[in-house]
Amino acid sequence: MTVSARNARNGSSFTFRNATNEAKLLLIGIPVLIWTLLPIYHLCLFAFSDKQSAFSGNWFPENPTIRNFEIVLGEKHYFLNHFWQQLWNSIFIAAMVGALTLVVATTAAFAISRLKVPGGRTVLNMALFTYFIPAAFLAVPMYRTMAFYGLLNTDWALILAMLAIASPYAIWVLKQASDKLPAELDEAAIMDGATPLQLFRLVYLPLMAPSLVAIGTYAVLLAWNEYLYAFLLLSKENTLTLPVALGNFLSADDSPWELLMTTGLIYALPPAAVYYAFRKYMVSGLTAGAVKS
Amino acid sequence: MSTVTLPAREGAAGATPGKTGLSSWQLWGMILVTPYLLVFALFVVYPVIYAFWLAHDPESYVELWTDPIFQRSVVNTLVFLFIGINLKMMVALLLSGFFMIQRWWIKALTVLFILPWAVPSIPTILSVRFMLNPEWGVINQTWFKLTFQDGPNWLNDPQLALFFAILVHIWKSLPFWTLIFLSGRLAISTDLYEAAQVDGASKVQRFRFITWPSMKQLYLTSLTLSTIWSLGDFNSVYLLTGGGPADLTHVLATLGIRYLRLAQVDLSMATIVSAMPLILPLVYFMMKRLSK
Numbered sequence: 001m002t003v004s005a006r007n008a009r010n011g012s013s014f015t016f017r018n019a020t021n022e023a024k025l026l027l028i029g030i031p032v033l034i035w036t037l038l039p040i041y042h043l044c045l046f047a048f049s050d051k052q053s054a055f056s057g058n059w060f061p062e063n064p065t066i067r068n069f070e071i072v073l074g075e076k077h078y079f080l081n082h083f084w085q086q087l088w089n090s091i092f093i094a095a096m097v098g099a100l101t102l103v104v105a106t107t108a109a110f111a112i113s114r115l116k117v118p119g120g121r122t123v124l125n126m127a128l129f130t131y132f133i134p135a136a137f138l139a140v141p142m143y144r145t146m147a148f149y150g151l152l153n154t155d156w157a158l159i160l161a162m163l164a165i166a167s168p169y170a171i172w173v174l175k176q177a178s179d180k181l182p183a184e185l186d187e188a189a190i191m192d193g194a195t196p197l198q199l200f201r202l203v204y205l206p207l208m209a210p211s212l213v214a215i216g217t218y219a220v221l222l223a224w225n226e227y228l229y230a231f232l233l234l235s236k237e238n239t240l241t242l243p244v245a246l247g248n249f250l251s252a253d254d255s256p257w258e259l260l261m262t263t264g265l266i267y268a269l270p271p272a273a274v275y276y277a278f279r280k281y282m283v284s285g286l287t288a289g290a291v292k293s
Numbered sequence: 294m295s296t297v298t299l300p301a302r303e304g305a306a307g308a309t310p311g312k313t314g315l316s317s318w319q320l321w322g323m324i325l326v327t328p329y330l331l332v333f334a335l336f337v338v339y340p341v342i343y344a345f346w347l348a349h350d351p352e353s354y355v356e357l358w359t360d361p362i363f364q365r366s367v368v369n370t371l372v373f374l375f376i377g378i379n380l381k382m383m384v385a386l387l388l389s390g391f392f393m394i395q396r397w398w399i400k401a402l403t404v405l406f407i408l409p410w411a412v413p414s415i416p417t418i419l420s421v422r423f424m425l426n427p428e429w430g431v432i433n434q435t436w437f438k439l440t441f442q443d444g445p446n447w448l449n450d451p452q453l454a455l456f457f458a459i460l461v462h463i464w465k466s467l468p469f470w471t472l473i474f475l476s477g478r479l480a481i482s483t484d485l486y487e488a489a490q491v492d493g494a495s496k497v498q499r500f501r502f503i504t505w506p507s508m509k510q511l512y513l514t515s516l517t518l519s520t521i522w523s524l525g526d527f528n529s530v531y532l533l534t535g536g537g538p539a540d541l542t543h544v545l546a547t548l549g550i551r552y553l554r555l556a557q558v559d560l561s562m563a564t565i566v567s568a569m570p571l572i573l574p575l576v577y578f579m580m581k582r583l584s585k
Contacts, residue, residue: 025394040409057430107329111321111323117325123329125583133341136524138525145339145340
């Protein structure tokens with residue numbers, strides 16, 4: 001912005017200066033692009049190469065092939081015997097975390113922001129305290145706790161753990177969005193004799209819809225991407241989620257890396273797609289809080 | 294800012310004291326906040342209390358401190374945090390300035406730049422891991438083609454391996470913090486920059502006297518939060534090096550999990566509690582910021 005302003009002031013007579021300016025920008029832009037895409041490019045390179053050419057150290061695929069995808073999707077390798085089951089586990093867990101987070105966080109945010117429940121502010125601060133515990137540090141006692149509740153090796157261990165981790169941020173964002181709704185709405189509803197539940201269902205939920213989409217997406221992605229908790233809480237082959245199955249490839253000496261990368265690419269595509277589809281919501285929701293602090 | 298409406302709202306609620314519904318509103322408030330309180334109690338409060346209870350035996354600390362792997366992990370953690378976070382935050386702050394520049398291709402680059410943060414860690418970290426493979430990795434094969442000599446065994450050297458773990462960590466979280474700083478920069482009034490332009494302020498001066506003062510609080514908050522979160526970063530180290538070679542690249546996060554996998558739960562908890570002197574001041578700082 002400032003650069004373009006200066007260019008405009010200098011006029012077009014300084015074209016040489018303009019060119020050096022653009023070159024300087026490219027000098028930043030190109031390394032940033034390479035840095036960002038290199039691991040992802042390498043992932044795709046492997047996914048579309050057969051083993052021979054993947055291990056040959058070429059930067060470009062010699063004979064691009066989709067054979068790896070056939071092997072993965074057809075479960076034609078003993079590492080991949082449960083691919084569809086594990087994909088389903090990932091989908092189910094992510095969807096449940098998304099749905100439950102929405103229920104828990106929306107009701108809590110409504111109670112704190114609109115119903116002004118006593119101690120609401122304290123509840124919110126306590127909730128945010130969850131993020132002051134480093135993730136890997138909470139994971140250890142979480143593992144023991146889930147064992148104590150008898151939930152280890154079930155989908156619910158991971159769903160509930162991710163719910164506890166996703167909710168505080170969800171409540172915080174929803175509370176801020178909900179504080180912006182005009183107070184007159186509630187007053188009008190009270191005048192008309194609405195009960196709190198009617199206010200919630202008929203006024204609050206429709207108005208909050210955009211934020212709910214953002215938060216639902218956030219929770220789904222959080223659960224889908226999670227590795228550590230899934231790795232600790234699930235260990236039976238048919239309860240695993242995809243990332244844990246991917247991690248298990250590593251335990252073998254002669255891992256089929258090209259299949260590992262192919263599965264990894266299949267696993268990484270949905271979150272990337274969802275992210276781009278909801279980018280506008282996500283970025284504004286995410287950064288709304290940041291500027292305030 | 295959002296709290297400006299607060300007094301008015303309370304006034305409005307207080308204006309209808311005669312209504313019998315008032316107490317039912319609070320009752321409903323409590324009912325609706327209960328699901329979250331249950332989740333919080335069962336899956337955050339209970340595990341935390343349980344962790345401290347498990348870690349109460351002083352002997353496990355003695356055992357822990359005599360474990361050379363632990364001592365190495367503490368050093369590694371400090372190096373990881375100090376280099377990783379400062380480098381990441383400084384680059385994020387500068388890059389956010391770059392992304393402010395209006396060009397069609399910079400806009401397109403912003404969209405791609407988010408990818409590392411949007412995609413899950415495991416495929417990309419494993420991709421880096423294979424790139425660094427001494428025999429088959431694309432880096433060393435290119436190295437060989439250019440120099441006719443074998444390249445270094447990147448992940449077999451503890452210092453290099455830790456360095457790459459830091460790079461992976463930065464790769465993953467840089468987009469997030471850059472976005473945060475970008476939104477911070479967007480909140481600064483352009484009038485300030487225009488006035489500075491008129492006064493003939495240089496780029497450095499504009500940064501020093503306009504950008505930095507407006508961003509300082511955000512930068513400090515981000516630095517603190519990032520320190521806490523990076524302390525819990527298990528993936529970058531575990532998936533790249535697995536703590537190896539010879540357990541020399543563990544950080545506290547991976548070491549805690551390692552003890553857990555070895556069924557030494559008390560040591561695992563003690564590892565976590567050992568990080569408290571580092572975490573508590575940061576949490577105190579964040580609590581003070583939150584309560585403002």
